[in-house]
Amino acid sequence: MYSQAAGMTVYLVGAGPGDPGLLTVRGAELLARADVVVHDRLAEASLLELAPATAERIDVGKRPGLPVAQQYVNELLVEKARAGLEVVRLKGGDPFVFGRGGEEALALLDAGVAFEVVPGVTSAVAVPAYAGVPLTHRGLSTSFTVVTGHGRRGEGDVEDGGPGWEALAAAGGTIVVLMGVSQRGEYAARLQAGGLPGTTPVVCVHWGTRPQQHTVRTTLAELARVDLEPPATIVIGQVAGLDLSWFERRPLFGRRVVVARPREQAPALVRALRVRGAEALEVPVIAIAEPHDGGAALRAAVGELSTYDWVVFTSANAVERLVALVPDARSFGAARIAAIGTGTAAALTGARLVPDLVPERFVAESLLEAFPRPAAPGARVLLPRAAVARDVLPDGLRAAGYEVDVVEAYRTERGQPPPAALAAAGAADAIAFTSSSTVTGYLEVAGREAVPPVVACIGPVTAATAREHGLEVSAVADPHTVEGLVDALERVFKGP
Numbered sequence: 319m320y321s322q323a324a325g326m327t328v329y330l331v332g333a334g335p336g337d338p339g340l341l342t343v344r345g346a347e348l349l350a351r352a353d354v355v356v357h358d359r360l361a362e363a364s365l366l367e368l369a370p371a372t373a374e375r376i377d378v379g380k381r382p383g384l385p386v387a388q389q390y391v392n393e394l395l396v397e398k399a400r401a402g403l404e405v406v407r408l409k410g411g412d413p414f415v416f417g418r419g420g421e422e423a424l425a426l427l428d429a430g431v432a433f434e435v436v437p438g439v440t441s442a443v444a445v446p447a448y449a450g451v452p453l454t455h456r457g458l459s460t461s462f463t464v465v466t467g468h469g470r471r472g473e474g475d476v477e478d479g480g481p482g483w484e485a486l487a488a489a490g491g492t493i494v495v496l497m498g499v500s501q502r503g504e505y506a507a508r509l510q511a512g513g514l515p516g517t518t519p520v521v522c523v524h525w526g527t528r529p530q531q532h533t534v535r536t537t538l539a540e541l542a543r544v545d546l547e548p549p550a551t552i553v554i555g556q557v558a559g560l561d562l563s564w565f566e567r568r569p570l571f572g573r574r575v576v577v578a579r580p581r582e583q584a585p586a587l588v589r590a591l592r593v594r595g596a597e598a599l600e601v602p603v604i605a606i607a608e609p610h611d612g613g614a615a616l617r618a619a620v621g622e623l624s625t626y627d628w629v630v631f632t633s634a635n636a637v638e639r640l641v642a643l644v645p646d647a648r649s650f651g652a653a654r655i656a657a658i659g660t661g662t663a664a665a666l667t668g669a670r671l672v673p674d675l676v677p678e679r680f681v682a683e684s685l686l687e688a689f690p691r692p693a694a695p696g697a698r699v700l701l702p703r704a705a706v707a708r709d710v711l712p713d714g715l716r717a718a719g720y721e722v723d724v725v726e727a728y729r730t731e732r733g734q735p736p737p738a739a740l741a742a743a744g745a746a747d748a749i750a751f752t753s754s755s756t757v758t759g760y761l762e763v764a765g766r767e768a769v770p771p772v773v774a775c776i777g778p779v780t781a782a783t784a785r786e787h788g789l790e791v792s793a794v795a796d797p798h799t800v801e802g803l804v805d806a807l808e809r810v811f812k813g814p
């Protein structure tokens with residue numbers, strides 16, 4: 319038995335091959351409560367965002383010419399754990415498949431530091447799947463072998479202990495090569511020397527499962543001659559002749575779309591874009607901040623919620639801010655609830671408040687049309703919303719005979735996107751605007767030069783703001799939802 323030194327656990331977590339959806343539930347859970355995340359250079363940025371904002375993120379990725387010694391990583395893990403911190407060691411794919419996870423676990427064991435291994439979806443399996451190549455297939459292959467193509471004579475890997483390429487050729491079945499770009503000519507020759515025909519189909523997948531995925535189909539004899547950059551997963555065998563391509567056929571595959579949104583609201587749009595194959599480049603132009611009075615007015619309004627006839631929400635932010643202050647599920651009393659926009663309505667139902675009124679179109683004018691006349695003189699409406707917003711709604715409700723309390727629920731501030739994000743945004747294919755304030759915010763933060771050629775807006779008000787600022791709007795969503803917005807983009811790229 320090893321005696322356990324004081325300190326926390328180090329979690330060796332598999333991050334999967336790139337698509338953030340391929341992280342395990344356990345991995346997400348651990349990231350969400352990590353104190354320290356030790357990651358490699360290529361760790362998917364959206365996975366790092368799953369860790370608390372306060373968590374320390376340490377990049378130990380190897381860079382060309384700047385190798386990070388394994389010894390250093392091992393010591394770092396031990397040191398952080400001994401400091402009493404929850405450490406997530408995030409590793410690409412599966413930590414125990416060519417990830418040196420075994421070496422890190424050994425070092426932790428030696429140091430008496432507790433560890434847990436959270437397997438990941440290895441690129442050896444996931445990347446062929448995303449390229450539409452089944453590793454086994456009835457009649458074609460009943461086994462697969464995962465090997466490193468980076469053999470150094472006398473230094474482990476396939477050269478000593480492993481079966482060797484000639485034996486692998488004789489064994490039959492599918493061969494999956496990781497780290498196999500630079501020495502592909504050598505092992506292709508050895509596989510042929512071992513008896514594998516030069517006509518054997520080969521699939522090379524660069525950046526598999528990511529929006530940049532690129533698949534090259536060739537044969538064993540030609541493998542050395544195809545253009546190929548690392549990282550790539552190379553599949554050799556009869557199954558590589560199958561083409562069940564699906565990922566690269568998604569309607570927005572390969573398109574880079576800028577999402578100009580408050581951080582807090584981006585996930586739905588980013589997810590919708592990814593599902594259709596687009597790469598979402600998030601540029602946070604607006605940050606949601608405390609109201610000017612620190613929330614005093616909102617707290618006061620919540621204290622007398624049941625005295626209102628209606629509470630009208632125009633944003634998910636307002637819902638979240640208000641609901642967070644509600645002390646008792648019955649606080650609403652008989653007050654009815656209206657919501658503009660599906661995001662707002664979804665935030666309400668998420669809080670188990672079913673809106674009584676959601677106008678068909680998601681603009682203030684549509685709510686005013688659908689809003690009932692006051693039941694009695696002096697009927698009151700609470701309108702919790704951003705510090706700066708249009709006056710159409712309160713003016714219209716007052717004109718209809720309501721007493722309206724406009725309460726500042728949150729404030730929007732200018733975001734500070736990193737320069738690299740702005741540079742990438744400028745080179746993107748399209749931008750998706752979800753509100754007038756994201757249009758003005760983006761132009762302030764990023765400038766005209768960073769507006770890609772295709773501009774899509776969630777609705778007519780947003781589009782009008784974009785046009786006022788001299789942008790040419792290529793598409794306006796209808797319905798004015800995240801899905802509608804992604805549909806609109808798809809139509810633009812599909813062409814007439």
Ligand code: SAH
Nearest residue numbers: 411412415417440441496497525526550551
């Ligand atoms: N532990 C990792 C493998 C680490 S070795 C895993 O289980 O996936 C690194 C190699 O994995 C790369 O050289 C490449 O061959 C492969 N690889 C990792 N991510 C990849 C990706 N997104 N697309 C293609 N190959 C990938």
